[in-house]
Amino acid sequence: MxxxxxxxxxxxxxxxxxxxxxxxxxxxxxxxxxxxxxxxxxxxxxxxxxxxxxxxxxxxxxxxxxxxxxxxxxxxxxxxxxxxxxxxxxxxERGPEGGEWACVDARLPPRVLAAALARDAVPGLEGGRVVRAEPPLGEGRADLLVGGPGWEAVVEAKSITLVRAGAGLFPDSPTLRGARHAEELARLRGRRRVVAFVVQRPDARAVRANEPADPAFAAALRRAERGGVEVVAGRCAVGPEGVAWASPLPFERFRPDASPPPLPDHVRPGLRLLVCGMNPGRYSAWYGMFFARPGNLFWPAMRAAGLVPPASGPGEEAWLCRERGIGFTDVVKRPTGGVEEVGEEEWRAGAARLRALVRRLRPRAVCLVGLRGARAVLGPSARPGPQAEPLEGVPCFALPATSGRQAAYGRREVFAWFRALARWLEGVAPG
The missing domain is CATH 2.40.50.580 (OB fold (Dihydrolipoamide Acetyltransferase, E2P))
Structure with a gap:
């Protein structure tokens, strides 16, 4: 066969x-x-x-x-x-058991949305039907002009294929076009203005702007919402027969009092480097990404040191684990508003969990990001740089914290330590 x-x-x-x-x-x-x-x-x-x-x-x-x-x-x-x-x-990717399909054709959302409108399946746009495709918008064009009872709406449809922490995220990489569309919709007058997010896979329960990947788009969308732009979202049924709008989804915004679940590890046996943070902040856990908050120096420093490709950032942990042998975990898995909320017993339990993980996976090198976590694992004398004693027989390097809230070192010093990590890693785990 x-x-x-x-x-x-x-x-x-x-x-x-x-x-x-x-x-x-x-x-x-x-x-x-x-x-x-x-x-x-x-x-x-x-x-x-x-x-x-x-x-x-x-x-x-x-x-x-x-x-x-x-x-x-x-x-x-x-x-x-x-x-x-x-x-x-x-x-x-934590897709449903059995391996569902995702549609990667970014041209389809306007057609899917038009069909959903014809069934009155899009909350807030009931009674609306497509008047024309590609109406003028600023110096370009939007996707749809929709007419309803006593109203018209200019609609921009966005395709989502990335799902993290149960939420569909747009975009999956920086998009100048997306931010421009949001700004042009905000300037438009005399019609309703709508951004419609269409998740072309079945495993999302909500939609979020992917601020860690594209802060400019997230900021433009917030400004547009304040200016009256509406946001709608929906999830598709996807299969070899085609794609259909299945159900509406809520559009979520991060709240500092959020209670997200623990951030899943991205690990496998035989990693070149296991990166271990102290514990995830609520923002990172809410997005399902490591070191996710804009302003955290981790990803810029990793890129500058040549440890990850130039465009890598939060949300690409699974790819880095699979393709580059760089895994991600934390000492303490519970998300908090700050590392000061972690108790001594949690640090002890987290250190024991990490040691067991290292024994099981046998990475070639371990890097602890944040001295509070490093000292919980290695002892109070841990300082930035290569450690004299290996961690469960594995060479270990400690870095200063990269979060702005925990920073005891300036940007230049942090970047210098990441460059030192890259040189050390090439010596202990050539790749």
């Missing part, structure tokens, strides 16, 4: 209704790599082909080498004969 035929048999048939956007026949394949932003290399029946990838996002949480994808054949004079439209959600 060929690979395509085998994969076709494995496609689950869970569709409960007709899709808003049907796909037609799809061709199964395996994702290999992404040579350019809009091209994917895919294996189909043992043969490598290039497929158009209609999405400018990073998609690192979905485009996993060897992962299952579905391709839509496309006719006409073009470089590729297929569009890559569906990816199987990897187990490490």
């Amino acid at each position: 060929g690979e395509a035929a085998r994969l076709t048999r494995s496609i689950p048939r869970r569709w409960s209704g007709g899709p808003d956007v049907p796909f037609g026949p799809l061709v199964p394949g395996r994702f290999l790599d992404r040579p350019t932003r809009f091209l994917a290399r895919v294996e189909v029946d043992g043969r490598e082909i290039l497929a158009h990838l209609p999405n400018a996002g990073r998609l690192r949480e979905l485009l996993v080498p060897g992962g299952e994808v579905l391709l839509a054949p496309r006719a006409g004079p073009r470089r590729t004969a297929f569009d890559l439209v569906l990816c199987r959600i990897p187990p490490g």
Whole structure:
């Protein structure tokens, strides 16, 4: 049996209704790599082909080498004969058991939204129908002009494929276009103005602006909301038959008194480097990302030291763990408003948990970020730099805290310590 035929048999048939956007026949394949932003290399029946990838996002949480994808054949004079439209959600992304599908075609949300409007399935826009596509907006165009009883609305639809901590996040990487659209909607007068987030995978329970990845977009959206721009959101049913608007979702904003669950680890055996923070702040845990708050020096210092690729940042922990051998955990897993809220017993229990984790995973090196956590694990004499004693037999390095709230070192000193970490790591765990 060929690979395509085998994969076709494995496609689950869970569709409960007709899709808003049907796909037609799809061709199964395996994702290999992404040579350019809009091209994917895919294996189909043992043969490598290039497929158009209609999405400018990073998609690192979905485009996993060897992962299952579905391709839509496309006719006409073009470089590729297929569009890559569906990816199987990897187990490490905490997708539903059995591996649901995510749609990566960022062109579809306006069509999905138009069909949902025709069913009056979008709260706040009941009675609205599409008047025209691509109405003028500033120096460009929006997605839809919608007319309802006594009102018209200019609607910009945004595709979401990234889910963290149960929430769909937009964008998955910085987008000047997204911020510009929010600003242009805010300036528009005489019509309702709407940003519609469409989650093209089934495992989100809410939608959030991805401030850790793109603070400028999040700020532009907040300003737009204050200026009267409305935000709606919904989750799609996704399958080989097509995509359909399934249900509305709440749009959430971070609150300092939030009580998020613990931040999941991103670890595996044999890591090159296990990064261990002190404990997650509520903001990071709420977003499901390590060192997530804008202003935290961790990611800028990691990039400057060459420890991660130039564009890496919060939200890419799973990719770094899988592709670069850099894992993430904390001494204490409970999210707090500040490290001062962590009690001595929690530090002792967290240190024991970390030691057990190191014994089990056997990373080649460990880095403790924040001296309060380092001293809980290594003893009160721990200082920044390489440690004299290994941690459970593994070479260990301590760094000063990178959070602005805990900073005892200036930016220049912190960056210098990260460069020292990079030199030390190349010596103890060459990569």
